[in-house]
Amino acid sequence: MASLSGWRTLPPGAVILEPGSSVKYKTASWRTLRPVIDQEKCIRCRLCWTYCPEPAILELEKPYTAKSGRTYKVTYEIDYDYCKGCGLCAEECPVKAITMVEEVR
Numbered sequence: 001m002a003s004l005s006g007w008r009t010l011p012p013g014a015v016i017l018e019p020g021s022s023v024k025y026k027t028a029s030w031r032t033l034r035p036v037i038d039q040e041k042c043i044r045c046r047l048c049w050t051y052c053p054e055p056a057i058l059e060l061e062k063p064y065t066a067k068s069g070r071t072y073k074v075t076y077e078i079d080y081d082y083c084k085g086c087g088l089c090a091e092e093c094p095v096k097a098i099t100m101v102e103e104v105r
């Protein structure tokens, strides 16, 4: 884990000087549960992507063909570098395609 700098090193007002700098700070280290998406159950409704507060759900232009033969143009995946394991996505998924499992490190 990177060492934290003291408050004296912050710019006045703690303003963000570099756009997009939050990408550098991976926020997943304290996660205790991890969401796992069952691609077979997922109906690509996008609700998990909409509700994720990080956002740690990736909407990828990656076709997926289910066992039923139906092909989807997009695939939703979790970005485990930023997912904090809050479980909102699993709570909101209308078809229960997301399961929260214990994080193992």
Ligand code: SF4
Binding pocket: 035, 051, 052, 053, 054, 055, 056, 057, 078, 082, 083, 084, 085, 086, 087, 088, 089, 090
């Ligand atoms: S568990 Fe929370 S942070 Fe992680 S992907 Fe789901 S909604 Fe986003």
Ligand code: SF4
Binding pocket: 037, 041, 042, 043, 044, 045, 046, 047, 048, 049, 076, 092, 093, 094, 095, 096, 097, 098
């Ligand atoms: S909420 Fe569930 S069904 Fe909808 S895109 Fe996310 S994983 Fe798929």
